Amino acid sequence: MNTQHFPAIEIKYLSFSYGEEQILTNVNCKIDVGSYVGIVGHNGSGKSTLLKLILGILKPKKGKVYIFGEDNSLSIEWSKIGYVSQKAGISISHIPITVEEVVKMEKVSNQAIDEALTSVDMLKFKHNLLRELSGGQQQRIFIARALVKKPQLLILDEPTVGVDVKTQETFYELLSRLNTEQNITLLLVSHDLHTISHKVKTVIQLDRKTYPYNLTSCSVNHIHEPYATAH
Amino acid sequence: MNPMQQLTELFQYGFMVRAFWAGLIVAILAPLIGSFLVVRRLSLIADTLSHVALTGVAIGLLLGINPLITTIICTVITAYIIEELRSNERISAESVLAMILPGGLAMALILISLANGFNTTLITYLFGSITAVTQQDLWIILGIGIGIVVIFILFYREFMYTSFDEESARTSGIPVKLINHIFMVLIAFTVSMAMKVVGALLIGALMVIPVISAMQIVHGFKKSILVSVLIAFISVVTGLIVSYYANLPAGATIVMTSISLFALISLLKKV
Numbered sequence: 001m002n003t004q005h006f007p008a009i010e011i012k013y014l015s016f017s018y019g020e021e022q023i024l025t026n027v028n029c030k031i032d033v034g035s036y037v038g039i040v041g042h043n044g045s046g047k048s049t050l051l052k053l054i055l056g057i058l059k060p061k062k063g064k065v066y067i068f069g070e071d072n073s074l075s076i077e078w079s080k081i082g083y084v085s086q087k088a089g090i091s092i093s094h095i096p097i098t099v100e101e102v103v104k105m106e107k108v109s110n111q112a113i114d115e116a117l118t119s120v121d122m123l124k125f126k127h128n129l130l131r132e133l134s135g136g137q138q139q140r141i142f143i144a145r146a147l148v149k150k151p152q153l154l155i156l157d158e159p160t161v162g163v164d165v166k167t168q169e170t171f172y173e174l175l176s177r178l179n180t181e182q183n184i185t186l187l188l189v190s191h192d193l194h195t196i197s198h199k200v201k202t203v204i205q206l207d208r209k210t211y212p213y214n215l216t217s218c219s220v221n222h223i224h225e226p227y228a229t230a231h
Numbered sequence: 232m233n234p235m236q237q238l239t240e241l242f243q244y245g246f247m248v249r250a251f252w253a254g255l256i257v258a259i260l261a262p263l264i265g266s267f268l269v270v271r272r273l274s275l276i277a278d279t280l281s282h283v284a285l286t287g288v289a290i291g292l293l294l295g296i297n298p299l300i301t302t303i304i305c306t307v308i309t310a311y312i313i314e315e316l317r318s319n320e321r322i323s324a325e326s327v328l329a330m331i332l333p334g335g336l337a338m339a340l341i342l343i344s345l346a347n348g349f350n351t352t353l354i355t356y357l358f359g360s361i362t363a364v365t366q367q368d369l370w371i372i373l374g375i376g377i378g379i380v381v382i383f384i385l386f387y388r389e390f391m392y393t394s395f396d397e398e399s400a401r402t403s404g405i406p407v408k409l410i411n412h413i414f415m416v417l418i419a420f421t422v423s424m425a426m427k428v429v430g431a432l433l434i435g436a437l438m439v440i441p442v443i444s445a446m447q448i449v450h451g452f453k454k455s456i457l458v459s460v461l462i463a464f465i466s467v468v469t470g471l472i473v474s475y476y477a478n479l480p481a482g483a484t485i486v487m488t489s490i491s492l493f494a495l496i497s498l499l500k501k502v
Contacts, residue, residue: 055402096450
């Protein structure tokens with residue numbers, strides 16, 4: 001299937017609830033190839049739920065999610081998607097795992113590992129233990145692991161939690177570079193509207209009670225649009 | 232008699248030879264599984280399944296069939312239930328284990344009470360006994376042990392990715408739920424097999440202590456698995472020899488040896 005002309009992600013009339021508790025109602029959203037999008041919202045607004053629905057980890061009560069034109073409930077071509085989870089670094093503080101071993105969790109060649117580490121400027125740490133690195137450096141390693149399969153879409157869940165402001169700057173520079181130089185579509189989830197709105201090209205704000213709406217990165221005027229489109 | 236002759240004398244007894252073989256197989260499997268349990272912070276699963284294993288033993292003794300077989304059936308079913316409840320996300324993993332661990336013990340006690348006997352036999356499973364490993368047990372342990380090692384080699388990447396980061400593993404195309412179920416079944420088999428040598432109440436220690444000892448001194452996760460197997464080997468061999476000559480329980484001696492090695496490694500790291 002030629003996926004060139006499809007949006008990276010298209011969400012149609014998506015609803016989800018945990019039992020009686022309605023989390024998302026009739027969400028519509030389209031993220032075009034090459035976009036750099038941030039999803040923001042308060043705790044409990046449904047950001048992580050939306051991400052899990054996009055990745056097919058949760059099944060919607062209603063509606064559909066299409067990844068590069070393919071219904072994600074039928075099949076997902078995982079080689080096109082890189083994902084950096086919020087929990088990526090949780091269990092490593094007491095484990096002597098090397099940077100190389102982390103990236104090698106993806107089934108790829110040694111050359112591809114070196115290329116991915118080079119793209120995030122971390123090749124010189126290849127043989128270091130992950131726990132020896134700072135929070136920001138660890139995030140770069142997880143991005144390298146997501147990039148190693150050369151994805152067209154990179155999804156990051158709260159990537160800068162626990163990372164200092166200076167490191168955040170270089171981190172966002174890296175993401176911009178990946179977006180502009182490699183044309184990777186980026187989808188970022190964060191609770192920090194202020195930071196995100198200055199970094200990404202488009203912001204989708206989630207509110208439990210309303211549809212998501214579209215903001216531009218420099219505007220604080222909320223534009224209520226039931227159909228948020230990111231370009 | 233010199234020490235070498237004394238050691239040779241040890242292997243003149245069939246039960247000691249069987250105990251050594253069974254112990255060495257367990258020494259490979261326990262840290263292999265334990266390494267991933269430590270990563271998942273689920274070390275308590277081994278203890279939970281070992282308590283359920285006692286129910287399996289009681290059923291086997293009640294029905295008059297090899298308790299190893301009923302133990303494997305009981306632990307595999309429970310492992311499946313634990314994984315289903317754990318992946319549900321509405322009940323925390325700790326709560327699931329806190330419910331099933333005493334449940335397994337309670338069921339075993341009820342069955343023992345109903346049968347009105349076999350307390351002595353059950354004690355050998357609780358604390359392990361080097362004289363209790365039969366030839367049939369050894370063949371079962373060997374066969375299952377080879378199976379577990381082969382599955383581990385084949386699915387090493389999948390086990391590793393799923394243990395470290397379940398969500399990212401899913402986006403790598405790994406069937407996470409299936410891998411988790413397979414892993415749980417492997418724990419169930421390992422616990423069941425190790426019971427006679429180390430004892431149900433002590434197997435959790437052999438799965439975890441060599442692993443955390445190795446993790447202090449090595450550089451790399453794969454190396455830590457290999458070194459933890461070596462530490463478990465030393466613990467089992469030393470423990471069995473000491474238990475034979477000092478007339479001490481084998482499982483307890485093995486576990487105390489592994490704790491001593493952990494203390495020694497910790498001390499050397501500080502120096």
